[in-house]
Amino acid sequence: MQSNTHQTLASNSENAASAGDEEVPAGWGDLLSGKNGVYALALAGGVTLHAVNMYIATTVMPSVIAEIGGLDFYAWATTLFVVASILGAALTAKLLKRSGPRSAYVIATLLFGTGTLICSLAINMPVMLVGRSVQGLGGGFLYALAYGLTRIVLPERLWGRAIGLISAMFGVATLVGPAIGGAFAEYSAWRAAFWSLLPFAGMFALVAYLTLPRSSWDKNERSSVPFLQLALLTGAVLAVSAGSLSADLKWNMAGLAAGLGMIACITAIERKAGARLLPRKSFNIATPLGALYLTIALLMASMQPEIFVPYLLQKLHAQSPLWAGYLAALMAIGWTAASFLSSRWHEKRGDRLVLGGPLLVLIGLILLAVFLPVHGAGDWTLLLPICLGLILIGFGIGLAWPSLVTRVYQSAPATEQDLAAGGMTTVQLFAMAFGTACAGMVANFAGIADPGGVGGASSAALWLAGVFALAPALCIVIALKVVRLTGAKH
Structure with missing residues (x-):
């Protein structure tokens, strides 16, 4: 089946390289030039819209509450967005099959734009929640389509580079989103923060309409x-x-x-x-897909203590809100840097990256467990290892990511490629939502609110890093299974 899958992909894709070209390592120039560059712009652009919007919304929500009220539903603005994103990712295979690449991308962008417009016009919190839900649905489609269309419009030798570029967009969004949202919030113009995304949504929809194929060569089974x-x-x-x-x-x-x-x-x-939600046997870790999806879920869960890092840096290490936010962004910067590097390395060193990624994440969380709970009052001898730990967590995930995603494509049956791509995003988003909720539970249990203060923050820092270190530790074991099941084939 593995051989048949590769033959199908190579023979049917209009962009597939010749057999001789497959031997040539792909460079960034191959991905970012000509028609491939236009495809990369559309796919990475959609993910950037989704990711930047997440951080803009988080930044401006206090201003939103101040104007339209609804403090009791503050958390649900994020919860409903994430739930809708998961639903969008899960339904992507159906949308792609029914509408084709071009129409699917345009529909996703229009949904995202409609939700964004509703948010910008919201007169109360219920309207805002409707807008966030529609935004999340469109964003989930855009995110899953980026992975699904990568294997349809690009030759296989560029998959690693494309996945690295798509993955890196979340790191870019972490830096850009809060800055944009903060600038608009500073001038009490949170509605304009949402409006600012609409021209870009229109541009990417137009690029997709003009360049993406109307139909796919990929004939998956009807589901x-x-x-x-x-x-x-x-x-x-x-x-x-x-x-x-x-x-x-x-x-x-x-x-x-x-x-x-x-x-x-x-x-x-x-x-x-x-x-089915996922391809056959995806819930069996004895299979390649089962082991791959579990590895992805554990890596995503590993980074969820980051939601408390800005607070802990302010409370325990005397950092200003601005500096705490940007220090916390080191995790995303590490992911971005590793995504670019590993997209080049994964072809020859894929097994090492799959194993090395979780190990770096584990080391990063151990550093946080040792140094983050200490009340340092701005002492950089404590902040430097904390920063290193944050970078290592993101770097480890970014290091393994292109190899893991490529192996999902290559391990899925030829008739379930769309389902595998959408399922990967579903697993990722679900693990993030589940991990975030669990991080909240651990922090509450450790006393971050009661008794609170420096003591509660220190206890929460230790418990968060210690408990979540179990995820990459288990991930290393599962990654060994991934290498055994897929390493010889890749």
């Missing part, structure tokens, strides 16, 4: 929408998110148990369902 699994997936995220909002540990654990129970139900349903 139905997995409504039951999607409902359970949504319920799992909402349950864990709702549980994490409470300061009562009993409610935290109840939400977590409900979420895990729904995941168990999805696993059981997927084994026999005709309409």
